[in-house]
Each structure stands twice: as structure tokens, then as C-alpha cells.
Amino acid sequence: MTGRSDAVGAGSSASTAGQSPRRQELIAWSFAAPFLILFLVFMAGPILVAFVTSFTDFRVTDIRNPLAINFAGLDNYLDVLADPRFQKAAANTSVFVLVGVPLTIVLGLAAAVGLNQGVVKARALFRVGFYLPVVTSIVAIAVVWRLLLGTEVGLINGTLSIFGIDGPGWLSDQRYALWSVIAMAAWRNLGFLMVIFLAGLQTIPRDLYEAAKVDGAGAWQRFRSITLPLLRPTLLFAAVITGIGYVQFFEEVYVMTQGGPLNSTLSLALYAYSQFSFGNYGYTAAIAFVLFIAIAAVTYFQFRVLRTD
Amino acid sequence: MSTLAPARNLPPAVPASESGGQALGGGSHWWIYVLLAIGLILLVGPFIWMVLGSFKTTGELRQVPPTWWPQNPTLANYEDLFSRLNFLGYFFNSTVVAAAVTAGNVIFCSMMGYALAKLSFRGKKVLFGLVLGTLMVPGMVTFMPLFVLVANIGLVNTHAGLILPFLAGGFGVFLMRQFIGGIPDELLDAARVDGAGEHYIFWRIVMPLCGPAIATLTILTFLGSWNSFLWPLVVATSDTMYTLPVAIALFATGQQETNVALLMAGSVVVIMPVLLVFILLQRHFTQGIAMTGIK
Numbered sequence: 082m083t084g085r086s087d088a089v090g091a092g093s094s095a096s097t098a099g100q101s102p103r104r105q106e107l108i109a110w111s112f113a114a115p116f117l118i119l120f121l122v123f124m125a126g127p128i129l130v131a132f133v134t135s136f137t138d139f140r141v142t143d144i145r146n147p148l149a150i151n152f153a154g155l156d157n158y159l160d161v162l163a164d165p166r167f168q169k170a171a172a173n174t175s176v177f178v179l180v181g182v183p184l185t186i187v188l189g190l191a192a193a194v195g196l197n198q199g200v201v202k203a204r205a206l207f208r209v210g211f212y213l214p215v216v217t218s219i220v221a222i223a224v225v226w227r228l229l230l231g232t233e234v235g236l237i238n239g240t241l242s243i244f245g246i247d248g249p250g251w252l253s254d255q256r257y258a259l260w261s262v263i264a265m266a267a268w269r270n271l272g273f274l275m276v277i278f279l280a281g282l283q284t285i286p287r288d289l290y291e292a293a294k295v296d297g298a299g300a301w302q303r304f305r306s307i308t309l310p311l312l313r314p315t316l317l318f319a320a321v322i323t324g325i326g327y328v329q330f331f332e333e334v335y336v337m338t339q340g341g342p343l344n345s346t347l348s349l350a351l352y353a354y355s356q357f358s359f360g361n362y363g364y365t366a367a368i369a370f371v372l373f374i375a376i377a378a379v380t381y382f383q384f385r386v387l388r389t390d
Numbered sequence: 391m392s393t394l395a396p397a398r399n400l401p402p403a404v405p406a407s408e409s410g411g412q413a414l415g416g417g418s419h420w421w422i423y424v425l426l427a428i429g430l431i432l433l434v435g436p437f438i439w440m441v442l443g444s445f446k447t448t449g450e451l452r453q454v455p456p457t458w459w460p461q462n463p464t465l466a467n468y469e470d471l472f473s474r475l476n477f478l479g480y481f482f483n484s485t486v487v488a489a490a491v492t493a494g495n496v497i498f499c500s501m502m503g504y505a506l507a508k509l510s511f512r513g514k515k516v517l518f519g520l521v522l523g524t525l526m527v528p529g530m531v532t533f534m535p536l537f538v539l540v541a542n543i544g545l546v547n548t549h550a551g552l553i554l555p556f557l558a559g560g561f562g563v564f565l566m567r568q569f570i571g572g573i574p575d576e577l578l579d580a581a582r583v584d585g586a587g588e589h590y591i592f593w594r595i596v597m598p599l600c601g602p603a604i605a606t607l608t609i610l611t612f613l614g615s616w617n618s619f620l621w622p623l624v625v626a627t628s629d630t631m632y633t634l635p636v637a638i639a640l641f642a643t644g645q646q647e648t649n650v651a652l653l654m655a656g657s658v659v660v661i662m663p664v665l666l667v668f669i670l671l672q673r674h675f676t677q678g679i680a681m682t683g684i685k
Contacts, residue, residue, distance in 0.1 A: 093462060100399070100587075104511070105510065105511075106510075106511045106512065107511060108509065108587075108589075109505050109509035109514075110505075110510035110511055111589075112501045112502065112504055112505035112509065112516070112588070112592070113501070113502050113505040113506075114510065115498045115500070115502075115558070116496075116498040116499060116501060116502035116558045116563065117517070119494075119554075120521065120524075120556040120558050120560075122539075122552065123532075123536065123539075123556075123558075124524050124527075124532065124560070125520070126535070126539075127535035127536050127539065128524065128527055128531060128532060128535075128649050129530040130535035130538075131531045131532060131534060131535050134534070134535065136473040142541070144538055144541055145542065156622060160555060177409045190430060191425075192426070195422050195425060195426050196418070197578065198422055200422060200423065200426065204584075205470045206430075207426055207430060209668075209669060209672055210430045210433055211429065211433055212428065212432065212668075212672075213434060213665060213668070214433060214436075216664050216665065216668045217617070217664060217665065218616070218617040218619075218634070218635050218638075218660050218661060218664070219617065219619070219659045220617075220619050220635040220636075220639045220660070221634075221635060221638050221656075221657040222436070222657070222661065224638055224639070224653050224657050225436055225437075225440045225641045225643065225654070225657050225658070226436065228443075228451075228650055228653065229436060236439055239453075239454050239455055239456035240455070240456065242454055242455060243455045268432070268433065271433075271638040272433065285428070286392060295615050295670060305572060325526065325528075327527075329528050329530065330528070331530075331619075331620065332619050332620075332635075332639075335619075335639065335643075336639050336642055336643065339643060346599060346632035350528075350530050353530050354530075354620070357533075357534055357537075357624075362534055362538070365534050365664065366531075366534055366535075368530075369528065369531040369534070370531065372528050372530050372531070373527060373528055373531055376528060377526070380526070387601075
């Protein structure tokens, strides 16, 4: 009896080894198929289409008429790179990543080390409180921050005015707007990194600290020569994941500044989105791939700097 | 961003172990408490201001110096949101989309995870690498082709259009594959010897053992979908299909821009359900990190 069904009674010697490899393969595919179909249609396919589209003059008017689309070679990429708005967006995004990532990491690490260093009481309260902003919708919390930082309603400037200080236009002055948005992003994400660092800190053996203490190492010295080196893989992970997120910053500026004033907070993602809403699909795809390359570059750079070997 | 940006929309959370209350420095230092307390005030303060502000009038919010407690607490903002504006509808849309996306991810990613972890088929390794590779692709790359696709099959401004593209994601596959990989083969082989088919084994043995992983995936996916913005902004083209983030963003940048009290109350409606769930379930949020092997 070779090709028997699965309906064999208990105690028989049926096992996958007893089934034909072909049948095993079919069963495996029956598990993989639903995901793979969705993945091909809604992820792999669109990535390919975006790539091809980035070399065409595809516009919203061609959406039901693919024959009207022409090959455009590298035109989109050349146009993107030559566009002053793109250059501004790239510069802003670079500042956002170069300042925002280290800032968020330092704050998250400080919170984690602080909690780990001797906070026994109210530990859960601190942890939950620091993590609260992470679970909130960026859009909704950006609305709140816009009001906080606003010039007429703002709590911050309102409080400053009590002390006779005339607060600046945090979001309406192009000297401050980008920094305000970066501060808000660090505020929202530091709890996420704190949690990752707390997990990393748990893996460092305590006797190392005890031994260093016996040898007379101070708190700062112990942090520098034990905590930081042993936390390197965690730091790498934190830097990569925060970097990937920050390269794509979008909601914050969509809600808080719409990229203004004078493009001072225009991000690459917001620029891509604006080109999409103008119907320049080929051009949008080219910007998206530049963004993708930026993410790959940031990740590669972080691996180079923080890798442990 | 879409659910592809883990740091922003798919946060794993607080570490599982509570045992870490060790005082490495030997004894607690009061100044650490002071610094952390200042941090806590800065992080939680805006939420308290938001909730209190939602009970104020726009006039009071514009007062200088600002008030902290509402002088004449009013529910008018919430009445406006739910009777004059369509916030009940937005709430419904957000819930339906998040629930469907979550159910899809739990089922399809678990099945794929099982195939990857416990079954053999050709091209398995390549496929897994491909799925992982797409985790790095920004949502900006796929959203334009997705929009063209959804427009061509007539799903713009429908629930299906909001849900379908996010029904199964690479993160879920990764999580479930890691977790299912930890289930001993002997257990599955014993069931096979007893004549159980793979589908029986998956639904009756593997899935019940995946409780913690499914809880993590459920929370993270629901949260990511509830907070997602770019896709619903593009696909929901009329008031009847707006999700909560789209509605609040459009109000804040358009028609209700100056109605700050209403914006406060709207933000409360978007944020508070998630905060309450987080505070209640924070233990489950904690498992994400340990499970994805991030150390």
C-alpha cells in the first residue's frame, strides 16, 4: 500500500517520511501559497513596477492607458538630482538623520542606564511612561505638538511669556522649524530605544561591574569600558532601526509644517508624496528609489562604524 | 509610513524580565530619580495637556497665560466630533481595517512561518531571504504602484482597498518562523505517527502553542495599522472612508485648522484607545524583543 491517505489509524507507522516527496512538497506549498500570492501581488510586484516606472514618463493620466507611457531612460533621476527642492529635501533629511539618530540614542541610553542603575521603586511607572509616546499615532501626537509649539495657542510660548520671554516661532521660523521637528521625533522614539537598551543591559554580567569596582573604577569609567563596548550590538540595532525610520520621516512634517516655512522642513518622503499628488508617477518612483538607496547607505555606514569583530 | 518602518509603527516593547531591578551602582541615587522624574514629566506632560485641553473651549486654549486645569470644563468638543463630524465613522473604519489586517497577518504569516520552519520545499531559503529583504524597502517605493493597482481593480475608497495590500507582511513571517522553529520536532513527528495530517497538526498543535507569538503579532500589527497614515491618506478619498489619522491630519491642515479645542479632542480619540490597551497589556508588548531575538 504505497499511496495511502492520511486517514490511517492511530498506531500505524504513517509519517511524512512515508509520503512521497512530491506530496510533501505540495502540502508545504499549500501553507505558503496564501502568503506568497499576497506577497507577490502587493509587495514584490509593486517593487518591480516602481523600479521599471522610475525609468518612464508615467503620469496619472496614463493610469488606465499603459500604452501612452514612454521609456525615459535616466531622465527622472537626472531631473530629481538637479531639482533644488530635492536638494533641499535631501539636506534636511540628512540633518534629521545625523542629528536625530544620535540624539534619540543618547536620550534612550540615558533613560535605560538611569533605570538600570538603581531605580527599584516605581520602575514600571517610569518604563510605561517613557514608552507611552511610542505607541501613539505620529499624526495625532504631531497635532498636539503643533499646538504645543504654536505661537498663539502654544503652551510653551505661553509659559515663557509669564517670565517675560517672547518665545520664537518654533515651527514658523525657518531657523527653528527643523530642530523643533527633530526634538519631537526624539521625544516620541526615545522610549523605544530605552526598552531595547534595557534588554541589552540585562545581558551584561553583573560581576564585571563588581570586579571593576573592586579595582577602583568610577561610575563613568565603568560605563565607558564595560557598558558601551558590551552594548555595541544593541547600539548597532538601535542605530539601524532608528536610521531607517528617520530617513523616511513624513507624518511629522506633513502635519506640523507641510514642509515649510520656505521648504526648511521638507523631507525626501514629503517631496515624493507631493510629486505623487501632482501625478508625476515616474518621477515619484525615482525619488522613492533614491530614498531606498539612502536607507541602504545609512545602514551600511552604521554597520561599518558599529560592527563588532 | 506604512507598516514597513519598524521603529515608527511596529514597536516591540518593554523587556520581558521584571527581575532587572538590580542596583548596579550599589544603592539608588536620588539625583537619578530626579532626572528620570523630569524626563517622565516631559514625556507624559503633553498627553495630560491634551486630555485637559480637550475639555476646554478654543477661547480658553488661546488665553495668555495658558491655563492648566479647564476653567469651565465642557464636553462640547466631543459632541462636535461625534454628532456634527463623522468621528464615529472614522473610528469604525480604523477598527475594521486594523482588525482585518491583523487577522490576515496572524493567519497567513503563521502558515508561511510553519512552512518555512517545519516543512521542506524547493526554493525555501531564497523565498525567506526575499521576504526579509523587503523589510528594508521603504513604503514610499511601493505605495505608488499599489495605488495604480488598486485604482485599476476599482478598489479606491473602499475598505478592501485599505486592507488588501497589508494583509500579510514580512515581519509577521519572520516572527512566526522564529517562534515555530522553537517547537520540538518530536512533538510534530509523534502526531504524524498517529496519522495526523499537516493541516491538522498546524491548526490543532502548532497554533495553540504559539500563543505568546500570536499575542505579540496581534498587538504590533493592530497598532501599526491603527496608526498608519500614508496609504489611507492616498486611498481613502472621501469622508466616508477616512480612518482616524487621516481625518485628524486633514482637519489639522485644513478645514478645522483654527478650531484647536476640537483638534485636541480629536487627538484624544485617536490616541487614548491605544494608550489604554498599552497600559492594560504592557506585559504582552514586552515579548516582542525577546521573541525576535534582539539582544
